[in-house]
Amino acid sequence: MSVPSEAAGGLTTRPPIPKPVPAYLPTTGSPLTVDSGVSSSIQSTPRTLIESFTLPIRSGRAWTASAGSIVRISTPEGPQVGDLNIWNLHNPREHFWASRTRQLHASHVSTHDRLWSCLPYMRPMLTILADSLDRYGQDEHGGRVHDLLGTRCDPYINKVLSGGSYDFHCHSNLTRAVLPYGLTEFDVHDVINLFQVTGLDEKGRYFMNPCPARKGDYIEFLAEQDVLMALSTCPGGDLSLWGFGTDSGKEMINCCRPLKVEVFKLEDADLLQRVGWRPSEPAKYRGMHGIVVVEGEQRS
Ligand SMILES: [Zn+2]
Numbered sequence: 001m002s003v004p005s006e007a008a009g010g011l012t013t014r015p016p017i018p019k020p021v022p023a024y025l026p027t028t029g030s031p032l033t034v035d036s037g038v039s040s041s042i043q044s045t046p047r048t049l050i051e052s053f054t055l056p057i058r059s060g061r062a063w064t065a066s067a068g069s070i071v072r073i074s075t076p077e078g079p080q081v082g083d084l085n086i087w088n089l090h091n092p093r094e095h096f097w098a099s100r101t102r103q104l105h106a107s108h109v110s111t112h113d114r115l116w117s118c119l120p121y122m123r124p125m126l127t128i129l130a131d132s133l134d135r136y137g138q139d140e141h142g143g144r145v146h147d148l149l150g151t152r153c154d155p156y157i158n159k160v161l162s163g164g165s166y167d168f169h170c171h172s173n174l175t176r177a178v179l180p181y182g183l184t185e186f187d188v189h190d191v192i193n194l195f196q197v198t199g200l201d202e203k204g205r206y207f208m209n210p211c212p213a214r215k216g217d218y219i220e221f222l223a224e225q226d227v228l229m230a231l232s233t234c235p236g237g238d239l240s241l242w243g244f245g246t247d248s249g250k251e252m253i254n255c256c257r258p259l260k261v262e263v264f265k266l267e268d269a270d271l272l273q274r275v276g277w278r279p280s281e282p283a284k285y286r287g288m289h290g291i292v293v294v295e296g297e298q299r300s
Pocket residue numbers: 083152153169170171233234235236
């Protein structure tokens with residue numbers, strides 16, 4: 001296929017280049033690489049349920065999980081998208097960084113990928129231990145599941161694009177969820193869209209396909225540090241009827257289902273230590289970005 005040089009930005013004048021390799025391709029021993037044997041031993045060892053709740057449709061709730069515990073989020077009644085936020089439990093300035101995670105792993109994540117925190121911390125918050133939807137792979141339109149391309153739905157863009165007012169978008173659900181923990185709307189950040197299938201079309205435009213989850217599908221995380229997590233059951237439900245406007249809003253409630261959250265601790269409290277696991281630590285960079293700060297007035 002010939003491409004006009006103007007349309008291609010003059011690429012026809014450039015010699016061909018080889019297919020690029022992923023910029024952050026993990027290697028053995030890299031912090032991006034999870035030891036699958038260690039991961040499966042943690043995931044399969046007996047565990048004790050310490051918290052469990054079912055999140056109703058179009059709502060939000062937050063909970064805590066200590067380092068070394070397992071968090072399981074599932075679809076007890078079938079397909080439903082969930083928007084997830086994560087903070088360090090003791091320091092909400094450290095929170096999930098969706099775009100860096102997308103860059104380090106992939107646009108859609110699954111078993112053995114990690115969810116990383118923002119600067120100046122830059123460490124794993126959660127590691128995905130298991131994902132029953134890894135069967136989905138890539139669909140015929142290039143869609144994949146557990147989305148890091150997009151973000152949460154919110155009432156502001158809804159107003160901009162449709163003129164409507166609605167108080168139970170994921171952004172609002174997450175905002176209400178964290179109020180009991182002393183956080184506000186300004187602490188809500190870009191999410192991971194759990195169970196959500198998305199992709200980019202041939203022009204790079206974002207699209208969403210219906211959620212493929214069935215009853216009992218799940219994703220499980222190992223908490224790599226003490227975390228506060230908040231989840232919203234997206235008012236778009238399974239996204240099979242997604243759209244803007246009042247009428248579509250009424251229809252979408254027909255494809256909304258609850259999500260279930262469970263937090264477990266390992267019965268063998270020493271297992272994590274035996275397999276060499278430690279809570280994650282912030283990146284060691286302690287520079288000053290080249291800044292030299294004077295103590296006070298300089299006298300000659
Ligand atoms: Zn949403």
